Amino acid sequence: MSQKRRDRLLRELPLYVMIVPSFVLVLIYSYGAMIGVTIAFQKFSPAKGLFGSAFIGFNNFINLFSMPNIWTVVRNTIVISLWKMGGGIIVPVVFALLLNEVRQNFVKRGFQTLVYLPNFLSWIVLAGVFMDILSPSSGIVNRVLSALGAAPIFFLGDKFWFPITMVVTEIWKGFGFGSVIYLAGLTGIDPTLYEASEIDGANRWKQTLHVTLPGITSLIVLMTVLSMGNILNGGFDQIYNMYSAAVYETGDILDTFVYRLGIESAQFALATAAGLFKSVISFIFVVASYYLADRIAGYRIY
């Protein structure tokens, strides 16, 4: 028995050795940071460190939620991310349905090649491109608008237009690649269903309504549920690179707020508290979304 046990441990040992490097790094950088959230409850000073700073309970949170602009920031985050979630589901689905009607494979591939492109570029490059083309004085978009007789629009500097621009450009970046999953789902629909519906006298539109859409409904539900976890992610990469003080009122989101508070103003404890507030709510949403995805669609991440 003990011989058998030793054999088994010996057989497992290499598995432990393999997993140790990533275990240690994740322990330090992910779990270390998780322990670091305790500074949200401290009167933190970097010199005294995590273990030397005094605990002050929920004072940082009380201060945070008495900041005049915090609720504006929370509202902006939710408004922007809800629009992005909605558009991020509808546009790829519609695009996939339209593309699915194209029968020539090379035409299909051609369209795909063009629309997938923005997805792979960083928001830095894209912000550079948008700042150029959306510029009210020299950008090509406003030149087209003025040729049509419209007044120039300050897309990135106007409180009304900024969040709209963020939502549209985010959907623009992701819709092509977002459609991949639905296209995969569409190819999986049983062709005999189309034949049967044709015999029953259904035209293409009826087929789309009664065969194609039901065929990908579970995928749409799954993607909707999974996107719920992003409710407090307004899109830091995008917004931080395109916003300015002029549009804080409608464009400042939790992540940009935390960044300015923490890194730019060095209010570590307050910024950590704001970050923790976001993390806890996101955690609840992410766990709920995975739970629902498992229950509804049998999706599991592992």
Next chain:
Amino acid sequence: MKIKTSASRKVFMTFNFLILTMLSLMCVLPFLNVLAISFSDKIPVTEHRVAFWPVGFNTAAYSFILSQPAFMRALVVSVQRTLLGVAVNLILIILTAYPLSKSREEFRARGFFSWFYVITILFSPGLIPAYLVVYYTKLMNTVWALVLPGALPVFSMLVVMNYIRGLPKELEEAAYIDGANHVQTLWRVILPLCAPTLATVTLFSFVGHWNSWYDGMMYMSVVDKYPLQTYLRTVIINPESFFRNVTNVSTNIAVYLGLVNARTTSAAQLFLAMIPIMLVYPFLQKYFTTGLVLGSVKG
């Protein structure tokens, strides 16, 4: 399947084609505009005469940028962090995915380790604690600050793990009976079969590292150590600053300044930063697609 082409179908297909063409153009025209600007003379650019084709074609913006140490330094940092980062990611993905692909009988700690990694996807402690860990582990201003905090991309690891679990069990059993240990099984049996999924996660890592800018901004206190994307941020936020910081006096700046301005040089830099992505773009389309489907739709 046979398709009847009725009149209404033809009308629909025409409209469909138009809509798809419009959407595709929307995705590329912004880039064409900026590309055209980067190859244009500065006069037509300031006069707003450039649309999608260069006016007064020249490559001065590019040769000017490539002569500037600020750009080249950032490029070197980016290449370094990408090579190092992708290598570290790939090694750790393999070394973690293989043990976790085992059943609970073969690797009794599997349950513990699985949760250990999955929890990091569910809960992210936020930016300040992450920053402080890098600070306390003395990685500030080193390339490791851009590599170690994300050393194991957990999602990619799960994709590879699921792929290995999907391989026929008999292969491993045969190797075991032939006397192979875990290292030999992984190296000789599993890895060769994982090529497509490893290609996918390598591309994920490559794009991730190349495009990442935010860690450079947080962990590098001097602009000289910024990776390319972080450096580009300073350019796009304030294009004129680039000209104030022109340092290479040996190049004939006067010649360049006759041809380029802040807008053409910004455009040129954006394009240079896109080149590596464009180079792997054909592979991205092929492997990202399979990878995404692998990772997302399974029972």
